[in-house]
Amino acid sequence: MTKAGSEGAAPQDERQIKLARAVQEADLDRVVAMLPDAFSAPQHTVRSTLKWIFEAAARDGVDLLRPPEDFHAWLGAPLGETRTGPDTAKPNTVRTRLTLLGAMYRALYEEGLIRQDPLYGFRRPPAQRKLNYLPDRDAIVRLIAQTEDPELRAALHLMTRQAFHTGEVLDLKWSDIDPQRGTVLRRRTETHLAPEVLRALQDLADKHGGWLFAKGHLLTIRTDAGFRQALWRASRLANVDYVPPSHLRQAALRDFGQILTYQDAGYVSPKAYAEALELAQGVLEEKKKGPKVGGQAVEER
Known part of the structure; x- marks a missing residue:
C-alpha cells in the first residue's frame, strides 16, 4: 500500500506519544483505554466492534494514524467481515463499525494527532430494513x-x-x-x-x-x-x-x-x-x- 501522508501534528507530550503509538501499532485495547470518553458504547462493545479493523490493520501493515491513499478501498474488507467469513456483515453492523471508528478519529483530532478525518467521503451503506416480502x-x-x-x-x-x-x-x-x-x-x-x-x-x-x-x-x-x-x-x-x-x-x-x-x-x-x-x-x-x-x-x- 502506498502512504497518503495524512497530515497530523507531531506528538508533543508523553500521552500523545503513547496514544499515537497505540493507534499505529493497532493496539485496540490501549486505544480504547486511553480514550474512555470518546465512545458512546461500553468499552467491551467498542473492542468487539472494532477488532476486525484493528486485526486487519496489524495483519496488513496499515497505519491507522496515517492511512494509505487506498485506505477506503482497503477498509471495505474488514468492515464486511464476521466470524462466518468475508462480506457477511449486515449493513447496520458496517454502519456501527464506521460510527465507532469515526468517534476514534474525532478524538484523535481533538488530541491534536490528526488534522483531517481519514473517513471523509467514505460511503456508508444504507440502513438495513426489515424484510417485508418473501415468496410463499x-x-x-x-x-x-x-x-x-x-x-x-x-x-x-x-x-x-x-x-x-x-x-x-x-x-x-x-x-x-x-x-x-x-x-x-x-x-x-x-x-x-x-x-x-x-x-x-x-x-x-x-x-x-x-x-x-x-x-x-x-x-x-x-x-x-x-x-x-x-x-x-x-x-x-x-x-x-x-x-x-x-x-x-x-x-x-x-x-x-x-x-x-x-x-x-x-x-x-x-x-x-x-x-x-x-x-x-x-x-x-x-x-x-x-x-x-x-x-x-x-x-x-
Whole structure:
C-alpha cells in the first residue's frame, strides 16, 4: 500500500506519544483505554466492534494514524467481515463499525494527532430494513416445477431448501458432493442434503453420465448477473414474481429453519443462525397480521 501522508501534528507530550503509538501499532485495547470518553458504547462493545479493523490493520501493515491513499478501498474488507467469513456483515453492523471508528478519529483530532478525518467521503451503506416480502412456498414449488433447466432447478433446490447463497451455488463443484453420505461441502460447513435436493442433484449428475463422470462446477453459469438473468426468465415462464436470490434463501430459513441445523443452513455460529431465523420468521409473522389500519396491524382470521 502506498502512504497518503495524512497530515497530523507531531506528538508533543508523553500521552500523545503513547496514544499515537497505540493507534499505529493497532493496539485496540490501549486505544480504547486511553480514550474512555470518546465512545458512546461500553468499552467491551467498542473492542468487539472494532477488532476486525484493528486485526486487519496489524495483519496488513496499515497505519491507522496515517492511512494509505487506498485506505477506503482497503477498509471495505474488514468492515464486511464476521466470524462466518468475508462480506457477511449486515449493513447496520458496517454502519456501527464506521460510527465507532469515526468517534476514534474525532478524538484523535481533538488530541491534536490528526488534522483531517481519514473517513471523509467514505460511503456508508444504507440502513438495513426489515424484510417485508418473501415468496410463499406455493410460488417456490411452482417455480421449481416449471424450471426446465436441470442446472437451475438444482440450484433452486439448494437455495430454497438448504439456504445456499448465490456465491456458494456458483462455486460448488461436483467434487464437493458426497452422494453416498448425502452431504455437500459448502463455504463454511458440511451440509446434510434433504432427499429432494439430493434427487435434483442426482438428476443433474445423470445428464453428465453419472456421479463418476460429472466434473468441474455444477453450473455452467459463472456470474451472479448471469444467474439472476436465468432466474428472471424462469420466474416469467412460471408466472411468479421475480425476487432476488437472497429472498429465496430467506424463504428457506422461514420454511425450514426449525428443521435445518445451523450447519446444514451454512452457518458456523448458532447465534448468527438464530438472528437470521428471527428476521425470516418476522416476515411470516407480519404477513399473518395483515395490513395496517390506522397504524395498527390487523390480525388475519
